[in-house]
Amino acid sequence: MQGLDFSVVVPYWDLLLTGAWWTALLTVSAGALSFVFGILFAVTVLYAPVVVAYPVRAFMWVFMGTPLLLQLFLIYFGLVQIGIDIPALAAGIIGLGLHFAVYNADVIRAGIVAVDVGQTEGARSIGFGKLQTLRYVVIPQAIRNTAPPIGSNLIALLKESSIVSVIGIAELVHSAQLAISETFRPFEFYITAAALYYILNLVLEAGLRRFERNVEVSR
């Protein structure tokens, strides 16, 4: 049996921090994508003509019903075959972003429906059009009301982002594996990586709590 010795981590600290940095970057960019597309999907499913809404709904079913890993393989390895060559980082962001956009869309759709019809009537009576009413009145309220589940999705995204290591993105897990392949010390590196994920999560949660507190006043 080999004793635990966390000093093996020290020479690889920069590598791990770089990995954590990429994980943060993936989370922020895929998170932004999942938020924007979550709103777009929700609005499309609710209000777009059937010819647009149904394909989007079908797309959502597929993305919700298949594993993220498979989706990443399809985007990164599969699309090349039909001539669409997406760099690994972009493929990772798109895959993670769309996957979580589908979950966000579900939440936001419910949030939009839950906004009181009086809000729409209030805006329409002033002279706002349908899209203006959605943009300025309904969606901001739907987002505020669904901030907690959207936040949970973002936390899930942060953790699930580790999966893009399989297409060679040097995020935190990938970096840890690299260090392990040189040192053969999986326990120390995986524990360290786990600790770094935990810290990233604390930061994210603090940000989300702050947002929710701000929102509390305006409800």
Added chain:
Amino acid sequence: MSLRQPMVEVRGARKSFGAVEVLKGIDLSVERGQIVAIIGPSGSGKSTLLRSINHLENLNGGEVWLDGLQVNQPLRGQAFERHINKVRQQMGMVFQHFNLFPHLTVIQNITMGPVILRGMAKAEARGLARGLLSKVGLADKIDTYPSRLSGGQKQRVAIARALAMQPKVMLFDEATSALDPERVDEVNAVMKQLAAEHMTMLIVTHEMRFAGEVADRVLFMDGGVVVEEGPPGDMFRAPQKERTRSFLKKYLSA
């Protein structure tokens, strides 16, 4: 345009919800600066009539006119959208449940219409909003969120929000029905002030005393028709129809 052209005119308004006919051919004409109160029991169609004036309800038959412009024009799709959005900018509506935007501060609620729809500069819109807020007695609530206001204060903000679009007519849909009794007067006072400034108003209300004080004309509706109408003095003292008498007896004795 003749001077005698009514500000609001409704001709033969019909509306059904499913099999239930709630408006059975209503005619209504409101002159510039006139104040018309619409009274009647629940389900009489009075709110539906008011809401059809700014097309929150789409009539099945009949016409609505605002200052010489037909509101429910036979346009389709986007063309109608553009038309109705323009028309609604000229009508203010005040709802029973205020319908303020909770995610915006009081002043944002008021400036939003002028800034986005009229392209007014933000500073100018804020000035306008401040003026309106002092008018309704809420100058100190500018940066407050609606959730921090009482019902009466919310309704006064809602009136200021509607006035910010400088409407030709104000529609009040049971504006005081959701308020605590001691909060009713502060909203009524604002409406009286508007009356004194000769704002054209249509007021759907359950408050007979207020209707009597402020209205030039009272319309009594029941079962989707106008049963009787006239100056408040005549209507309340000597109603001609039995249906009006029995309705008023219940309300005026209360």
